[in-house]
Each structure stands twice: as C-alpha cells, then as structure tokens.
Amino acid sequence: MSTTIENRRRVAARSGTPILSRLSESRNGLGLLFMLPAAVFLLCFLTYPLGLGIWLGFTDTSIGRSGIFIGLENYEWLWHDSVFWLSVFNTLLYTSVASVLKFILGLWLALILNEHLPFKNLFRAIILLPWVVPTVLSALAFWWIFDSQFSIISWVLMEWGLIERPINFLGDPNNARASVIAANVWRGIPFVAICLLAGLQTIPQSLHEAAALDGASSWQRFRYVTLPLLTPIIAVVMTFSVLFTFTDFQLIYVLTRGGPVNATHLMATLSFQRAIPGGQLGEGAAIAVAMIPFLLGAILFSFFGLQRRKWQQGSAD
Amino acid sequence: MTDQAIATKTATDDIAGLDQHDTLMRRLVVIYLPLFVFVFVLLFPFYWMAITAIKPNHQLTNYQDYSPFWVIRPTLEHIRYLLFDTSYPGWLWNTMIVSIFSTIISLAASIFAAYAIERIRFSGARVTGMMIFLAYLVPPSILFIPLAFIVFQVGIYDTRLALILTYPTFLIPFCTWLLMGYFRSIPFELEESALVDGATRWQILTKIVLPLAVPGLISAGIFAFTLSWNEFIYALTFISSSENKTVPVGVLTELVRGDVYEWGALMSGALIGSLPVVILYSFFVDYYVSSMTGAVKE
Incomplete structure (x- = not known):
C-alpha cells in the first residue's frame, strides 16, 4: 500500500504530464488506479466503521449526543x-x-x-x-x-x-x-x-x-x-x-x-x-x-x- | 482385520447379487424416502405462505369447518389490500432501486479490483486479495451501529442513498473474490498476444477479459442482487419513514400492528416480496449455484 502511494507521488512530481496517463504506465500505478473505487468504498464504509465501532465501545455515546471517552x-x-x-x-x-x-x-x-x-x-x-x-x-x-x-x-x-x-x-x-x-x-x-x-x-x-x-x-x-x-x-x-x-x-x-x-x-x-x-x-x-x-x-x-x-x-x- | 474384510466383501457381493426388485426397495428406503422428507420440510413453509395468502379471512383460523391444508373459494382480497391500501408498491420500488444501483456499483468496482489483483499484479496484490477475503467475513451485525452514526453525520439518514452506499460493503468483497476466480481461469496468452498487438490495458479488459468472463459477471450480479434484496439490518436501522422502507422492513414494521395479526396480508406480502428473487433465481440456477459454491471453493 505505502509503496504504491510513494510511487504515485514520485510519478506526479516528476513531470507535468497528466497524472492519469503517467499512472497507467507503471504496473503499480495502474494497479492503484484500478483498486481505487473498491478501496474507497471499503475504507469509508468498512474499515473506518470497524475502527469507529471499537472506539464507540469506549465512549458513552447515545443517540443525539456525542459521548466522551469512559475507558472500559x-x-x-x-x-x-x-x-x-x-x-x-x-x-x-x-x-x-x-x-x-x-x-x-x-x-x-x-x-x-x-x-x-x-x-x-x-x-x-x-x-x-x-x-x-x-x-x-x-x-x-x-x-x-x-x-x-x-x-x-x-x-x-x-x-x-x-x-x-x-x-x-x-x-x-x-x-x-x-x-x-x-x-x-x-x-x-x-x-x-x-x-x-x-x-x-x-x-x-x-x-x-x-x-x-x-x-x-x-x-x-x-x-x-x-x-x-x-x-x-x-x-x-x-x-x-x-x-x-x-x-x-x-x-x-x-x-x-x-x-x-x-x-x-x-x-x-x-x-x-x-x-x-x-x-x-x-x-x-x-x-x-x-x-x-x-x-x-x-x-x-x-x-x-x-x-x-x-x-x-x-x-x- | 482380514476376517472383517472378507466378511464385508461377501456382504457387498451379496448385495450386488440380489435381484433388481430388492435393490429398488433398498434405494427407496435409503434414498427416495429421506429425499421426500427433506423436500417436504424445505418446501412446506412456502406452501403454507401461499395458501394463507389466498385464504378468505373466515377460513384462516377456522380449522373445524375447513381443512387448513386446502382453500375453498380462494380470494385475492389480501393481495388487493396490500397493493392498493398500503405502501407496499412503494417498498417494492425502493427495494428494486436500491438493489439495482448497489449491484451495479459493486460490480463495477469489483471488476477493476479483481482484474488489478489477478492480472496487473501490482506489488502487494496478494495481500490485498487476502484483505478482500477478510472484508467478506466482517458481518453487518457488528458494523450497523458505527455505520448508523456515520450515515447520520453525513446527513443521508432515512434516504435510499444510505442503503445504496452501504450495501457495497458486503457486496464488493464477495464479487471481487468471485471474479478473481473467473479472471484466473482466462489464459494469460490471450492477454499477451493482445499486448503484443499494441492493445492498452483498458482495451484488454473491455475487449478480451470481460467478454470471456460474462458467466462470472452474471453469477456475481445475480448473487449481489439477491443479497441486497434480502438485506435487513441496515435497512431497519437507517430508514425510519414509511415511504423509504424496503420490502422486508416494511412488511415487518408496518403490516404487523397490535395483537391482531392479519396473516393473510402478511403472507401475501412475504410471497410477493420473495417472487422477484425466486423468478430471477429460477432463470439462472446454475449461475447462482456456481457463485455460491465458487465463493467457498476458491
């Protein structure tokens, strides 16, 4: 994951050509581009909620009121x-x-x-x-x-x-x-x-x-x-x-x-x-x-x- | 050991030597009878659902004068009530919209993801594939509380968009996993020769891989549609107003009132709500089975 992001930065910084076409030339860049829609969905609506759920378990949040950290x-x-x-x-x-x-x-x-x-x-x-x-x-x-x-x-x-x-x-x-x-x-x-x-x-x-x-x-x-x-x-x-x-x-x-x-x-x-x-x-x-x-x-x-x-x-x- | 082996050998020989009639009897008891019981038990609730849906109210609970297993003078009153006096058609429409859009979104995202993981093989592709599989195992019942929180904060609470955006969380992992298997079965040589002929990755994907993976796309699409149609916990949590509900939620929360259950209307609601997926399923049984077993076998 981190290598693909670095790659993207490097490619974007290297030249003035549109990022998209530069990206699609490298294997990792193209892979990142193709993974993007699925990754965005899964990160926003699966990974983030999973973390948020664990965090909510440590708070006293109720409906209509954001809670504070109450530990265990x-x-x-x-x-x-x-x-x-x-x-x-x-x-x-x-x-x-x-x-x-x-x-x-x-x-x-x-x-x-x-x-x-x-x-x-x-x-x-x-x-x-x-x-x-x-x-x-x-x-x-x-x-x-x-x-x-x-x-x-x-x-x-x-x-x-x-x-x-x-x-x-x-x-x-x-x-x-x-x-x-x-x-x-x-x-x-x-x-x-x-x-x-x-x-x-x-x-x-x-x-x-x-x-x-x-x-x-x-x-x-x-x-x-x-x-x-x-x-x-x-x-x-x-x-x-x-x-x-x-x-x-x-x-x-x-x-x-x-x-x-x-x-x-x-x-x-x-x-x-x-x-x-x-x-x-x-x-x-x-x-x-x-x-x-x-x-x-x-x-x-x-x-x-x-x-x-x-x-x-x-x-x- | 040897004695036992010899004994069983003679036993099997005996069975093989018996005449046709006895083998038939044995098959009847060992295979057809249990099969009949299985089929009866698995199908009875549907029969009961259907017969209740067309029974007039006075026959519904009067087991003394009418046989409960049959109906005299069937009525369409319950179905008429459902379609014209409740919001049922609206729920059907909502379910249809939500299922179609979330299926299309998931399928599109999964095609790219599966192709990238299987064929572009960027660094970390295998780890990503494993993560997708793990994502498939995360159940909605531990995600719905934080998702409700997010849906509320984003401001899409009580809209169909909330469902369209959240259903892909369980559809994308499944579709990607399934399509990875299909893409793997397409020979590398086809892509190589296209590359040699100067095709771009995009052309390879749209002109070579996708046409060959059509069975996989149908399987994934049908399965995703069925899963979204059946979804319950997100729809129950994220939707509050009657006109935005889906069929499973609507039937359960709006048709069940008080202590007097209108079984006729409830069962017609269940029957009509099941029909679209059953019809779709009956046209594509083999695709459906292959997607179900494919996800497990890979």
Missing part, C-alpha cells in the same frame, strides 16, 4: 450484566446446536443428491429455495407456523392425538430456543448441502471403485475415502455457516425479538436493542465488539482449513 466502563457494566451473559450463552447454544444439525442434515442431503437420481437438477434447484428467499419473509412464514393458537404443527399433532392442547412455541423459553434453532437449520441446510455436493462431485469415481474392489463396505468407503477428501471443504463451509449463525439477527428479530424473558436474545439482537431503540450507542457497540474474538477464532479456523486444502492439492500458489 461499558465492558465493566456488561461484565456484571446477567442479560449480557445470558445472550452470550444463547449465542453459543444457538450456534453450536444449529451448526451441528446443519452439518449432519446437510451432509446427508448432499450424499443423497450425489446418487444417480432422475430430475437431479430440478431437486437441486428446489432445495436451494429456502436460502434464496429473503430471511425475514420466510421467518414470517415460520412465525405463522409457530403461532400459539393456530399453529399448523400443533393442529396436526392434535389431530393425531399426540398432544392435548396447542404447543406454546414462542412463549416458553426452551420451546422458543428450539423453534428459532429449527427455523435457522431449515434455512441453513440448503447452503451446506449444495456446497458439500459440489465438493462430493470433485471426488473421482475411480477412488470409490478401487476401494470397492479392495472390499470396502459402503460405510468404509464413506469413512475412509469420501470424508477425508471432503474435510477441507467441510472446514470452509462450516466456518461460513458458524460465522453467519453466530452473527444472526433477522430470524430472532422477526420471531421473538429476544423474548420470552430474554431467553432467545443473541449478542447481535441485544446489541441492536440497546443501541437503536434503547439509544445507548456506546453500550451496543461494546456488545458488538465482544463478538469479534469469536469471529476471529472462526476466521483463523477457516484460514488453516484453506491452507490445508492448498497443501493437499499440491498447488504452489
């Missing part, structure tokens, strides 16, 4: 805030349960789709639909499905004589947790399944044939051929999945808004609640910043997943 006070306050810790617990529970379920069901669906099926492309297209439709709008459908009085699930179970009265899906803390996780898994399965399917299709059939000739059962072929070759892509897909689940906001906001009694508040929804309707921008920013260590962990995990993949493929670049 927000974090001390959060440290003793049971609702914050509940949201951390909820986020970890939500992320871990939903990710494990998405992985198992997604892998299962990918393996099914990898078989010889009629209308395979049609199935693939249909299965991706939950992921394509706006989350808020599909979450509204779930809200109606989870209605406390007229839930279709309750009705079917009552018709079958399995339960006596409607299940209070979103009113009871544990039911609410299970319901939002179910809705999240529903939306996440297609992403995991289609990405893993793409990975499965890169595994050469000849390896399976060789293993089968050596007498491997279908379980052994899955365990010792498919799974090891799929591991790198599983690492990347699951990192993305964990990242998106951990920072989820929309689903909770539509279904429960964090209720009942904060049982489904995630860190993202709590951060929103404190910052925007509550007006405490500083405190909200502090909660958002508290998510960063977890995200860094996931990103490092992804990085090493990618590295291992490169190494396995024997690629130099």
Whole structure:
C-alpha cells in the first residue's frame, strides 16, 4: 500500500504530464488506479466503521449526543450484566446446536443428491429455495407456523392425538430456543448441502471403485475415502455457516425479538436493542465488539482449513 | 482385520447379487424416502405462505369447518389490500432501486479490483486479495451501529442513498473474490498476444477479459442482487419513514400492528416480496449455484 502511494507521488512530481496517463504506465500505478473505487468504498464504509465501532465501545455515546471517552466502563457494566451473559450463552447454544444439525442434515442431503437420481437438477434447484428467499419473509412464514393458537404443527399433532392442547412455541423459553434453532437449520441446510455436493462431485469415481474392489463396505468407503477428501471443504463451509449463525439477527428479530424473558436474545439482537431503540450507542457497540474474538477464532479456523486444502492439492500458489 | 474384510466383501457381493426388485426397495428406503422428507420440510413453509395468502379471512383460523391444508373459494382480497391500501408498491420500488444501483456499483468496482489483483499484479496484490477475503467475513451485525452514526453525520439518514452506499460493503468483497476466480481461469496468452498487438490495458479488459468472463459477471450480479434484496439490518436501522422502507422492513414494521395479526396480508406480502428473487433465481440456477459454491471453493 505505502509503496504504491510513494510511487504515485514520485510519478506526479516528476513531470507535468497528466497524472492519469503517467499512472497507467507503471504496473503499480495502474494497479492503484484500478483498486481505487473498491478501496474507497471499503475504507469509508468498512474499515473506518470497524475502527469507529471499537472506539464507540469506549465512549458513552447515545443517540443525539456525542459521548466522551469512559475507558472500559461499558465492558465493566456488561461484565456484571446477567442479560449480557445470558445472550452470550444463547449465542453459543444457538450456534453450536444449529451448526451441528446443519452439518449432519446437510451432509446427508448432499450424499443423497450425489446418487444417480432422475430430475437431479430440478431437486437441486428446489432445495436451494429456502436460502434464496429473503430471511425475514420466510421467518414470517415460520412465525405463522409457530403461532400459539393456530399453529399448523400443533393442529396436526392434535389431530393425531399426540398432544392435548396447542404447543406454546414462542412463549416458553426452551420451546422458543428450539423453534428459532429449527427455523435457522431449515434455512441453513440448503447452503451446506449444495456446497458439500459440489465438493462430493470433485471426488473421482475411480477412488470409490478401487476401494470397492479392495472390499470396502459402503460405510468404509464413506469413512475412509469420501470424508477425508471432503474435510477441507467441510472446514470452509462450516466456518461460513458458524460465522453467519453466530452473527444472526433477522430470524430472532422477526420471531421473538429476544423474548420470552430474554431467553432467545443473541449478542447481535441485544446489541441492536440497546443501541437503536434503547439509544445507548456506546453500550451496543461494546456488545458488538465482544463478538469479534469469536469471529476471529472462526476466521483463523477457516484460514488453516484453506491452507490445508492448498497443501493437499499440491498447488504452489 | 482380514476376517472383517472378507466378511464385508461377501456382504457387498451379496448385495450386488440380489435381484433388481430388492435393490429398488433398498434405494427407496435409503434414498427416495429421506429425499421426500427433506423436500417436504424445505418446501412446506412456502406452501403454507401461499395458501394463507389466498385464504378468505373466515377460513384462516377456522380449522373445524375447513381443512387448513386446502382453500375453498380462494380470494385475492389480501393481495388487493396490500397493493392498493398500503405502501407496499412503494417498498417494492425502493427495494428494486436500491438493489439495482448497489449491484451495479459493486460490480463495477469489483471488476477493476479483481482484474488489478489477478492480472496487473501490482506489488502487494496478494495481500490485498487476502484483505478482500477478510472484508467478506466482517458481518453487518457488528458494523450497523458505527455505520448508523456515520450515515447520520453525513446527513443521508432515512434516504435510499444510505442503503445504496452501504450495501457495497458486503457486496464488493464477495464479487471481487468471485471474479478473481473467473479472471484466473482466462489464459494469460490471450492477454499477451493482445499486448503484443499494441492493445492498452483498458482495451484488454473491455475487449478480451470481460467478454470471456460474462458467466462470472452474471453469477456475481445475480448473487449481489439477491443479497441486497434480502438485506435487513441496515435497512431497519437507517430508514425510519414509511415511504423509504424496503420490502422486508416494511412488511415487518408496518403490516404487523397490535395483537391482531392479519396473516393473510402478511403472507401475501412475504410471497410477493420473495417472487422477484425466486423468478430471477429460477432463470439462472446454475449461475447462482456456481457463485455460491465458487465463493467457498476458491
């Protein structure tokens, strides 16, 4: 970065010709010129806000009033805030349960789709639909499905004589947790399944044939051929999945808004609640910043997943 | 070990030796039944959405006299109400404008950035590529508070411009990352021969690279459009007046009033709001899949 800027200065200072044409003659100058639009956007609306967010976490800024530096006070306050810790617990529970379920069901669906099926492309297209439709709008459908009085699930179970009265899906803390996780898994399965399917299709059939000739059962072929070759892509897909689940906001906001009694508040929804309707921008920013260590962990995990993949493929670049 | 191997070998041999009917039964149980369950569960919410959208109000909650799974004398009343008595058409229009403009901006910026990183190879190109990937991993839920602060100070709070300018923050990293993969697949020799023939970088980009990367551009464009259409947290935070809202925000904040939910109108709103992306998706399924898996595989 700094070399390109120096380069630009040097080129601009050297002659009277228009900077643009001088710039486009050197490799670095042209690179800078081409990077400029993207860099401006990302620096102004991504890097700067990221820094600003960290700074806001150290201030008592609220809506309509610029704050002053108060050090770690927000974090001390959060440290003793049971609702914050509940949201951390909820986020970890939500992320871990939903990710494990998405992985198992997604892998299962990918393996099914990898078989010889009629209308395979049609199935693939249909299965991706939950992921394509706006989350808020599909979450509204779930809200109606989870209605406390007229839930279709309750009705079917009552018709079958399995339960006596409607299940209070979103009113009871544990039911609410299970319901939002179910809705999240529903939306996440297609992403995991289609990405893993793409990975499965890169595994050469000849390896399976060789293993089968050596007498491997279908379980052994899955365990010792498919799974090891799929591991790198599983690492990347699951990192993305964990990242998106951990920072989820929309689903909770539509279904429960964090209720009942904060049982489904995630860190993202709590951060929103404190910052925007509550007006405490500083405190909200502090909660958002508290998510960063977890995200860094996931990103490092992804990085090493990618590295291992490169190494396995024997690629130099 | 050897015993086990022999045992499994005979087992597989047995399976291979069974007649066609049994293999079909096995396939039915192991493949088609789970597939059917998956498809049913994944599609049921859409069916429920659609059937609710056309149910007359008196059938909506009366499960005794009418089967909830079917509708007798469907009505377009909810859709009519949505289109003529609410600001819904305005929200559709806003979402369309915001999605189209932010997609165009992101695509343009990403083409240049991806080409610079992949082909001009200025010093620090690899580091820049890595930074772009990291930028893709920064989630909107930790950026919306400082962005709201900035949007307010710049004076574009409660305008469509606020969304058009902020959506590229998650679109540019994604599109750049995707296009880098496409540009990498275009042979170097083509560019070299153009250089020898005296073409400038600009001519190479517009006349050689871009025409070859059209599938990549379509993939990135469709994906970016869908992502902007689905965006929620920025639109919820930066927009306050009804006429500037996007579909997801409008449906949730304006159609949900009090304790009596108008499920018919809500579900029609969700259905119509989903249609544009679903239609776009159905035309370009393969591009969509390749962009989704491409971003992960690179």
